[in-house]
Amino acid sequence: MPEDIQNVQKRFEELIKQVTTLTELDSLKVEYLGKKGIVTGLLKKIPTLPASERKSFGTAVNSLKSLCGRLIQEKRESILKSQETTDVDISLPGRKGYLGSRNPIITIIEEITHIFYSMGFEVIEGPDIETEYYNFDALNTPDYHPSRDIQDTFYLAMPGYLLRTQTSPVQIRTMETHPLPIRMISPGRCYRRDAIDPTHYICFHQVEGLYIDRNVTMAMLKGVLSVFARRLLGKQTQIRFRPHFFPFTEPSVEYDITCTICGGKGCRVCKNTGWLEISGAGMVHPKVLEISGIDPKKFRGYAFGMGVERLAMIKYQIDDIRHFYNNDIRFLSQFRGR
Numbered sequence: 001m002p003e004d005i006q007n008v009q010k011r012f013e014e015l016i017k018q019v020t021t022l023t024e025l026d027s028l029k030v031e032y033l034g035k036k037g038i039v040t041g042l043l044k045k046i047p048t049l050p051a052s053e054r055k056s057f058g059t060a061v062n063s064l065k066s067l068c069g070r071l072i073q074e075k076r077e078s079i080l081k082s083q084e085t086t087d088v089d090i091s092l093p094g095r096k097g098y099l100g101s102r103n104p105i106i107t108i109i110e111e112i113t114h115i116f117y118s119m120g121f122e123v124i125e126g127p128d129i130e131t132e133y134y135n136f137d138a139l140n141t142p143d144y145h146p147s148r149d150i151q152d153t154f155y156l157a158m159p160g161y162l163l164r165t166q167t168s169p170v171q172i173r174t175m176e177t178h179p180l181p182i183r184m185i186s187p188g189r190c191y192r193r194d195a196i197d198p199t200h201y202i203c204f205h206q207v208e209g210l211y212i213d214r215n216v217t218m219a220m221l222k223g224v225l226s227v228f229a230r231r232l233l234g235k236q237t238q239i240r241f242r243p244h245f246f247p248f249t250e251p252s253v254e255y256d257i258t259c260t261i262c263g264g265k266g267c268r269v270c271k272n273t274g275w276l277e278i279s280g281a282g283m284v285h286p287k288v289l290e291i292s293g294i295d296p297k298k299f300r301g302y303a304f305g306m307g308v309e310r311l312a313m314i315k316y317q318i319d320d321i322r323h324f325y326n327n328d329i330r331f332l333s334q335f336r337g338r
């Protein structure tokens with residue numbers, strides 16, 4: 001490479017290193033590649049040279065020209081990039097990470113499960129899509145029973161299938177597959193064609209309970225539910241049984257707990273009765289044991305259900321079941337950290 005071209009290149013490389021702003025870069029560009037620029041001057045020299053030098057000189061000047069162009073472009077990019085980072089105002093407060101919260105239904109199911117687990121109940125889950133057999137027939141619920149009406153139950157397009165209306169079918173599934181004695185609870189979602197209002201929704205949660213052994217009594221049922229209620233809602237909590245009917249238990253009861261909002265004195269929530277209804281329970285009907293392959297002469301059992309939304313509404317003093325399903329952050333964020 002001719003010496004003068006080499007010198008021009010060296011000088012240019014030194015100068016561009018010192019450039020820190022776009023204005024400096026522009027004037028350097030003009031100085032070298034502008035109409036009257038140094039490199040342009042060299043290019044203009046080419047035709048004046050003797051033919052023997054022209055070719056090598058020309059190649060050298062042209063590659064110098066493209067080198068200058070490339071270095072200028074690189075410099076421009078690095079200046080722009082450094083401006084981007086210096087544009088950040090480091091005195092601004094940082095952005096907060098958003099921490100979600102769990103739906104209180106999930107939290108209370110975990111609490112309920114923990115209480116029963118500590119009393120020796122295992123946890124078993126059943127399917128949300130059930131058959132008419134498990135949801136009704138095996139639970140001794142005849143064809144003509146009103147709960148089987150299409151106005152109350154979501155039937156699926158596939159004949160014989162439905163969305164379970166209760167967790168009780170898990171009783172049957174467990175009796176069919178598990179060795180005795182059985183002591184289990186089964187939390188899960190249930191579905192009913194209810195009109196939506198502050199205490200009804202098209203889906204809700206229940207926790208089923210089942211204990212089958214040789215000498216199970218109703219007193220044991222009441223004992224276990226009393227301990228449960230005290231542990232979930234506080235020592236002063238009491239329960240009571242009221243006679244009721246379920247096709248799959250005999251005798252059957254509905255059970256209530258003392259209203260934790262007024263402490264049993266009577267208020268709006270408990271409609272001045274001092275009691276809140278939780279769900280049903282009873283001694284497993286001998287027919288149900290038989291259907292599930294258990295000898296009712298040797299074994300007996302109790303079963304209970306509980307409405308999870310009800311318990312959560314009482315425990316957290318929530319006045320409308322729809323809050324659980326609206327996905328409203330203002331509601332959910334109140335349960336952060338629980």
Ligand code: PHE
Pocket residue numbers: 165166167168209246249279280281282303304305306
């Ligand atoms: N499955 C019943 C209901 O949903 C409640 C229940 C469960 C009653 C277990 C008795 C025994 O209403």
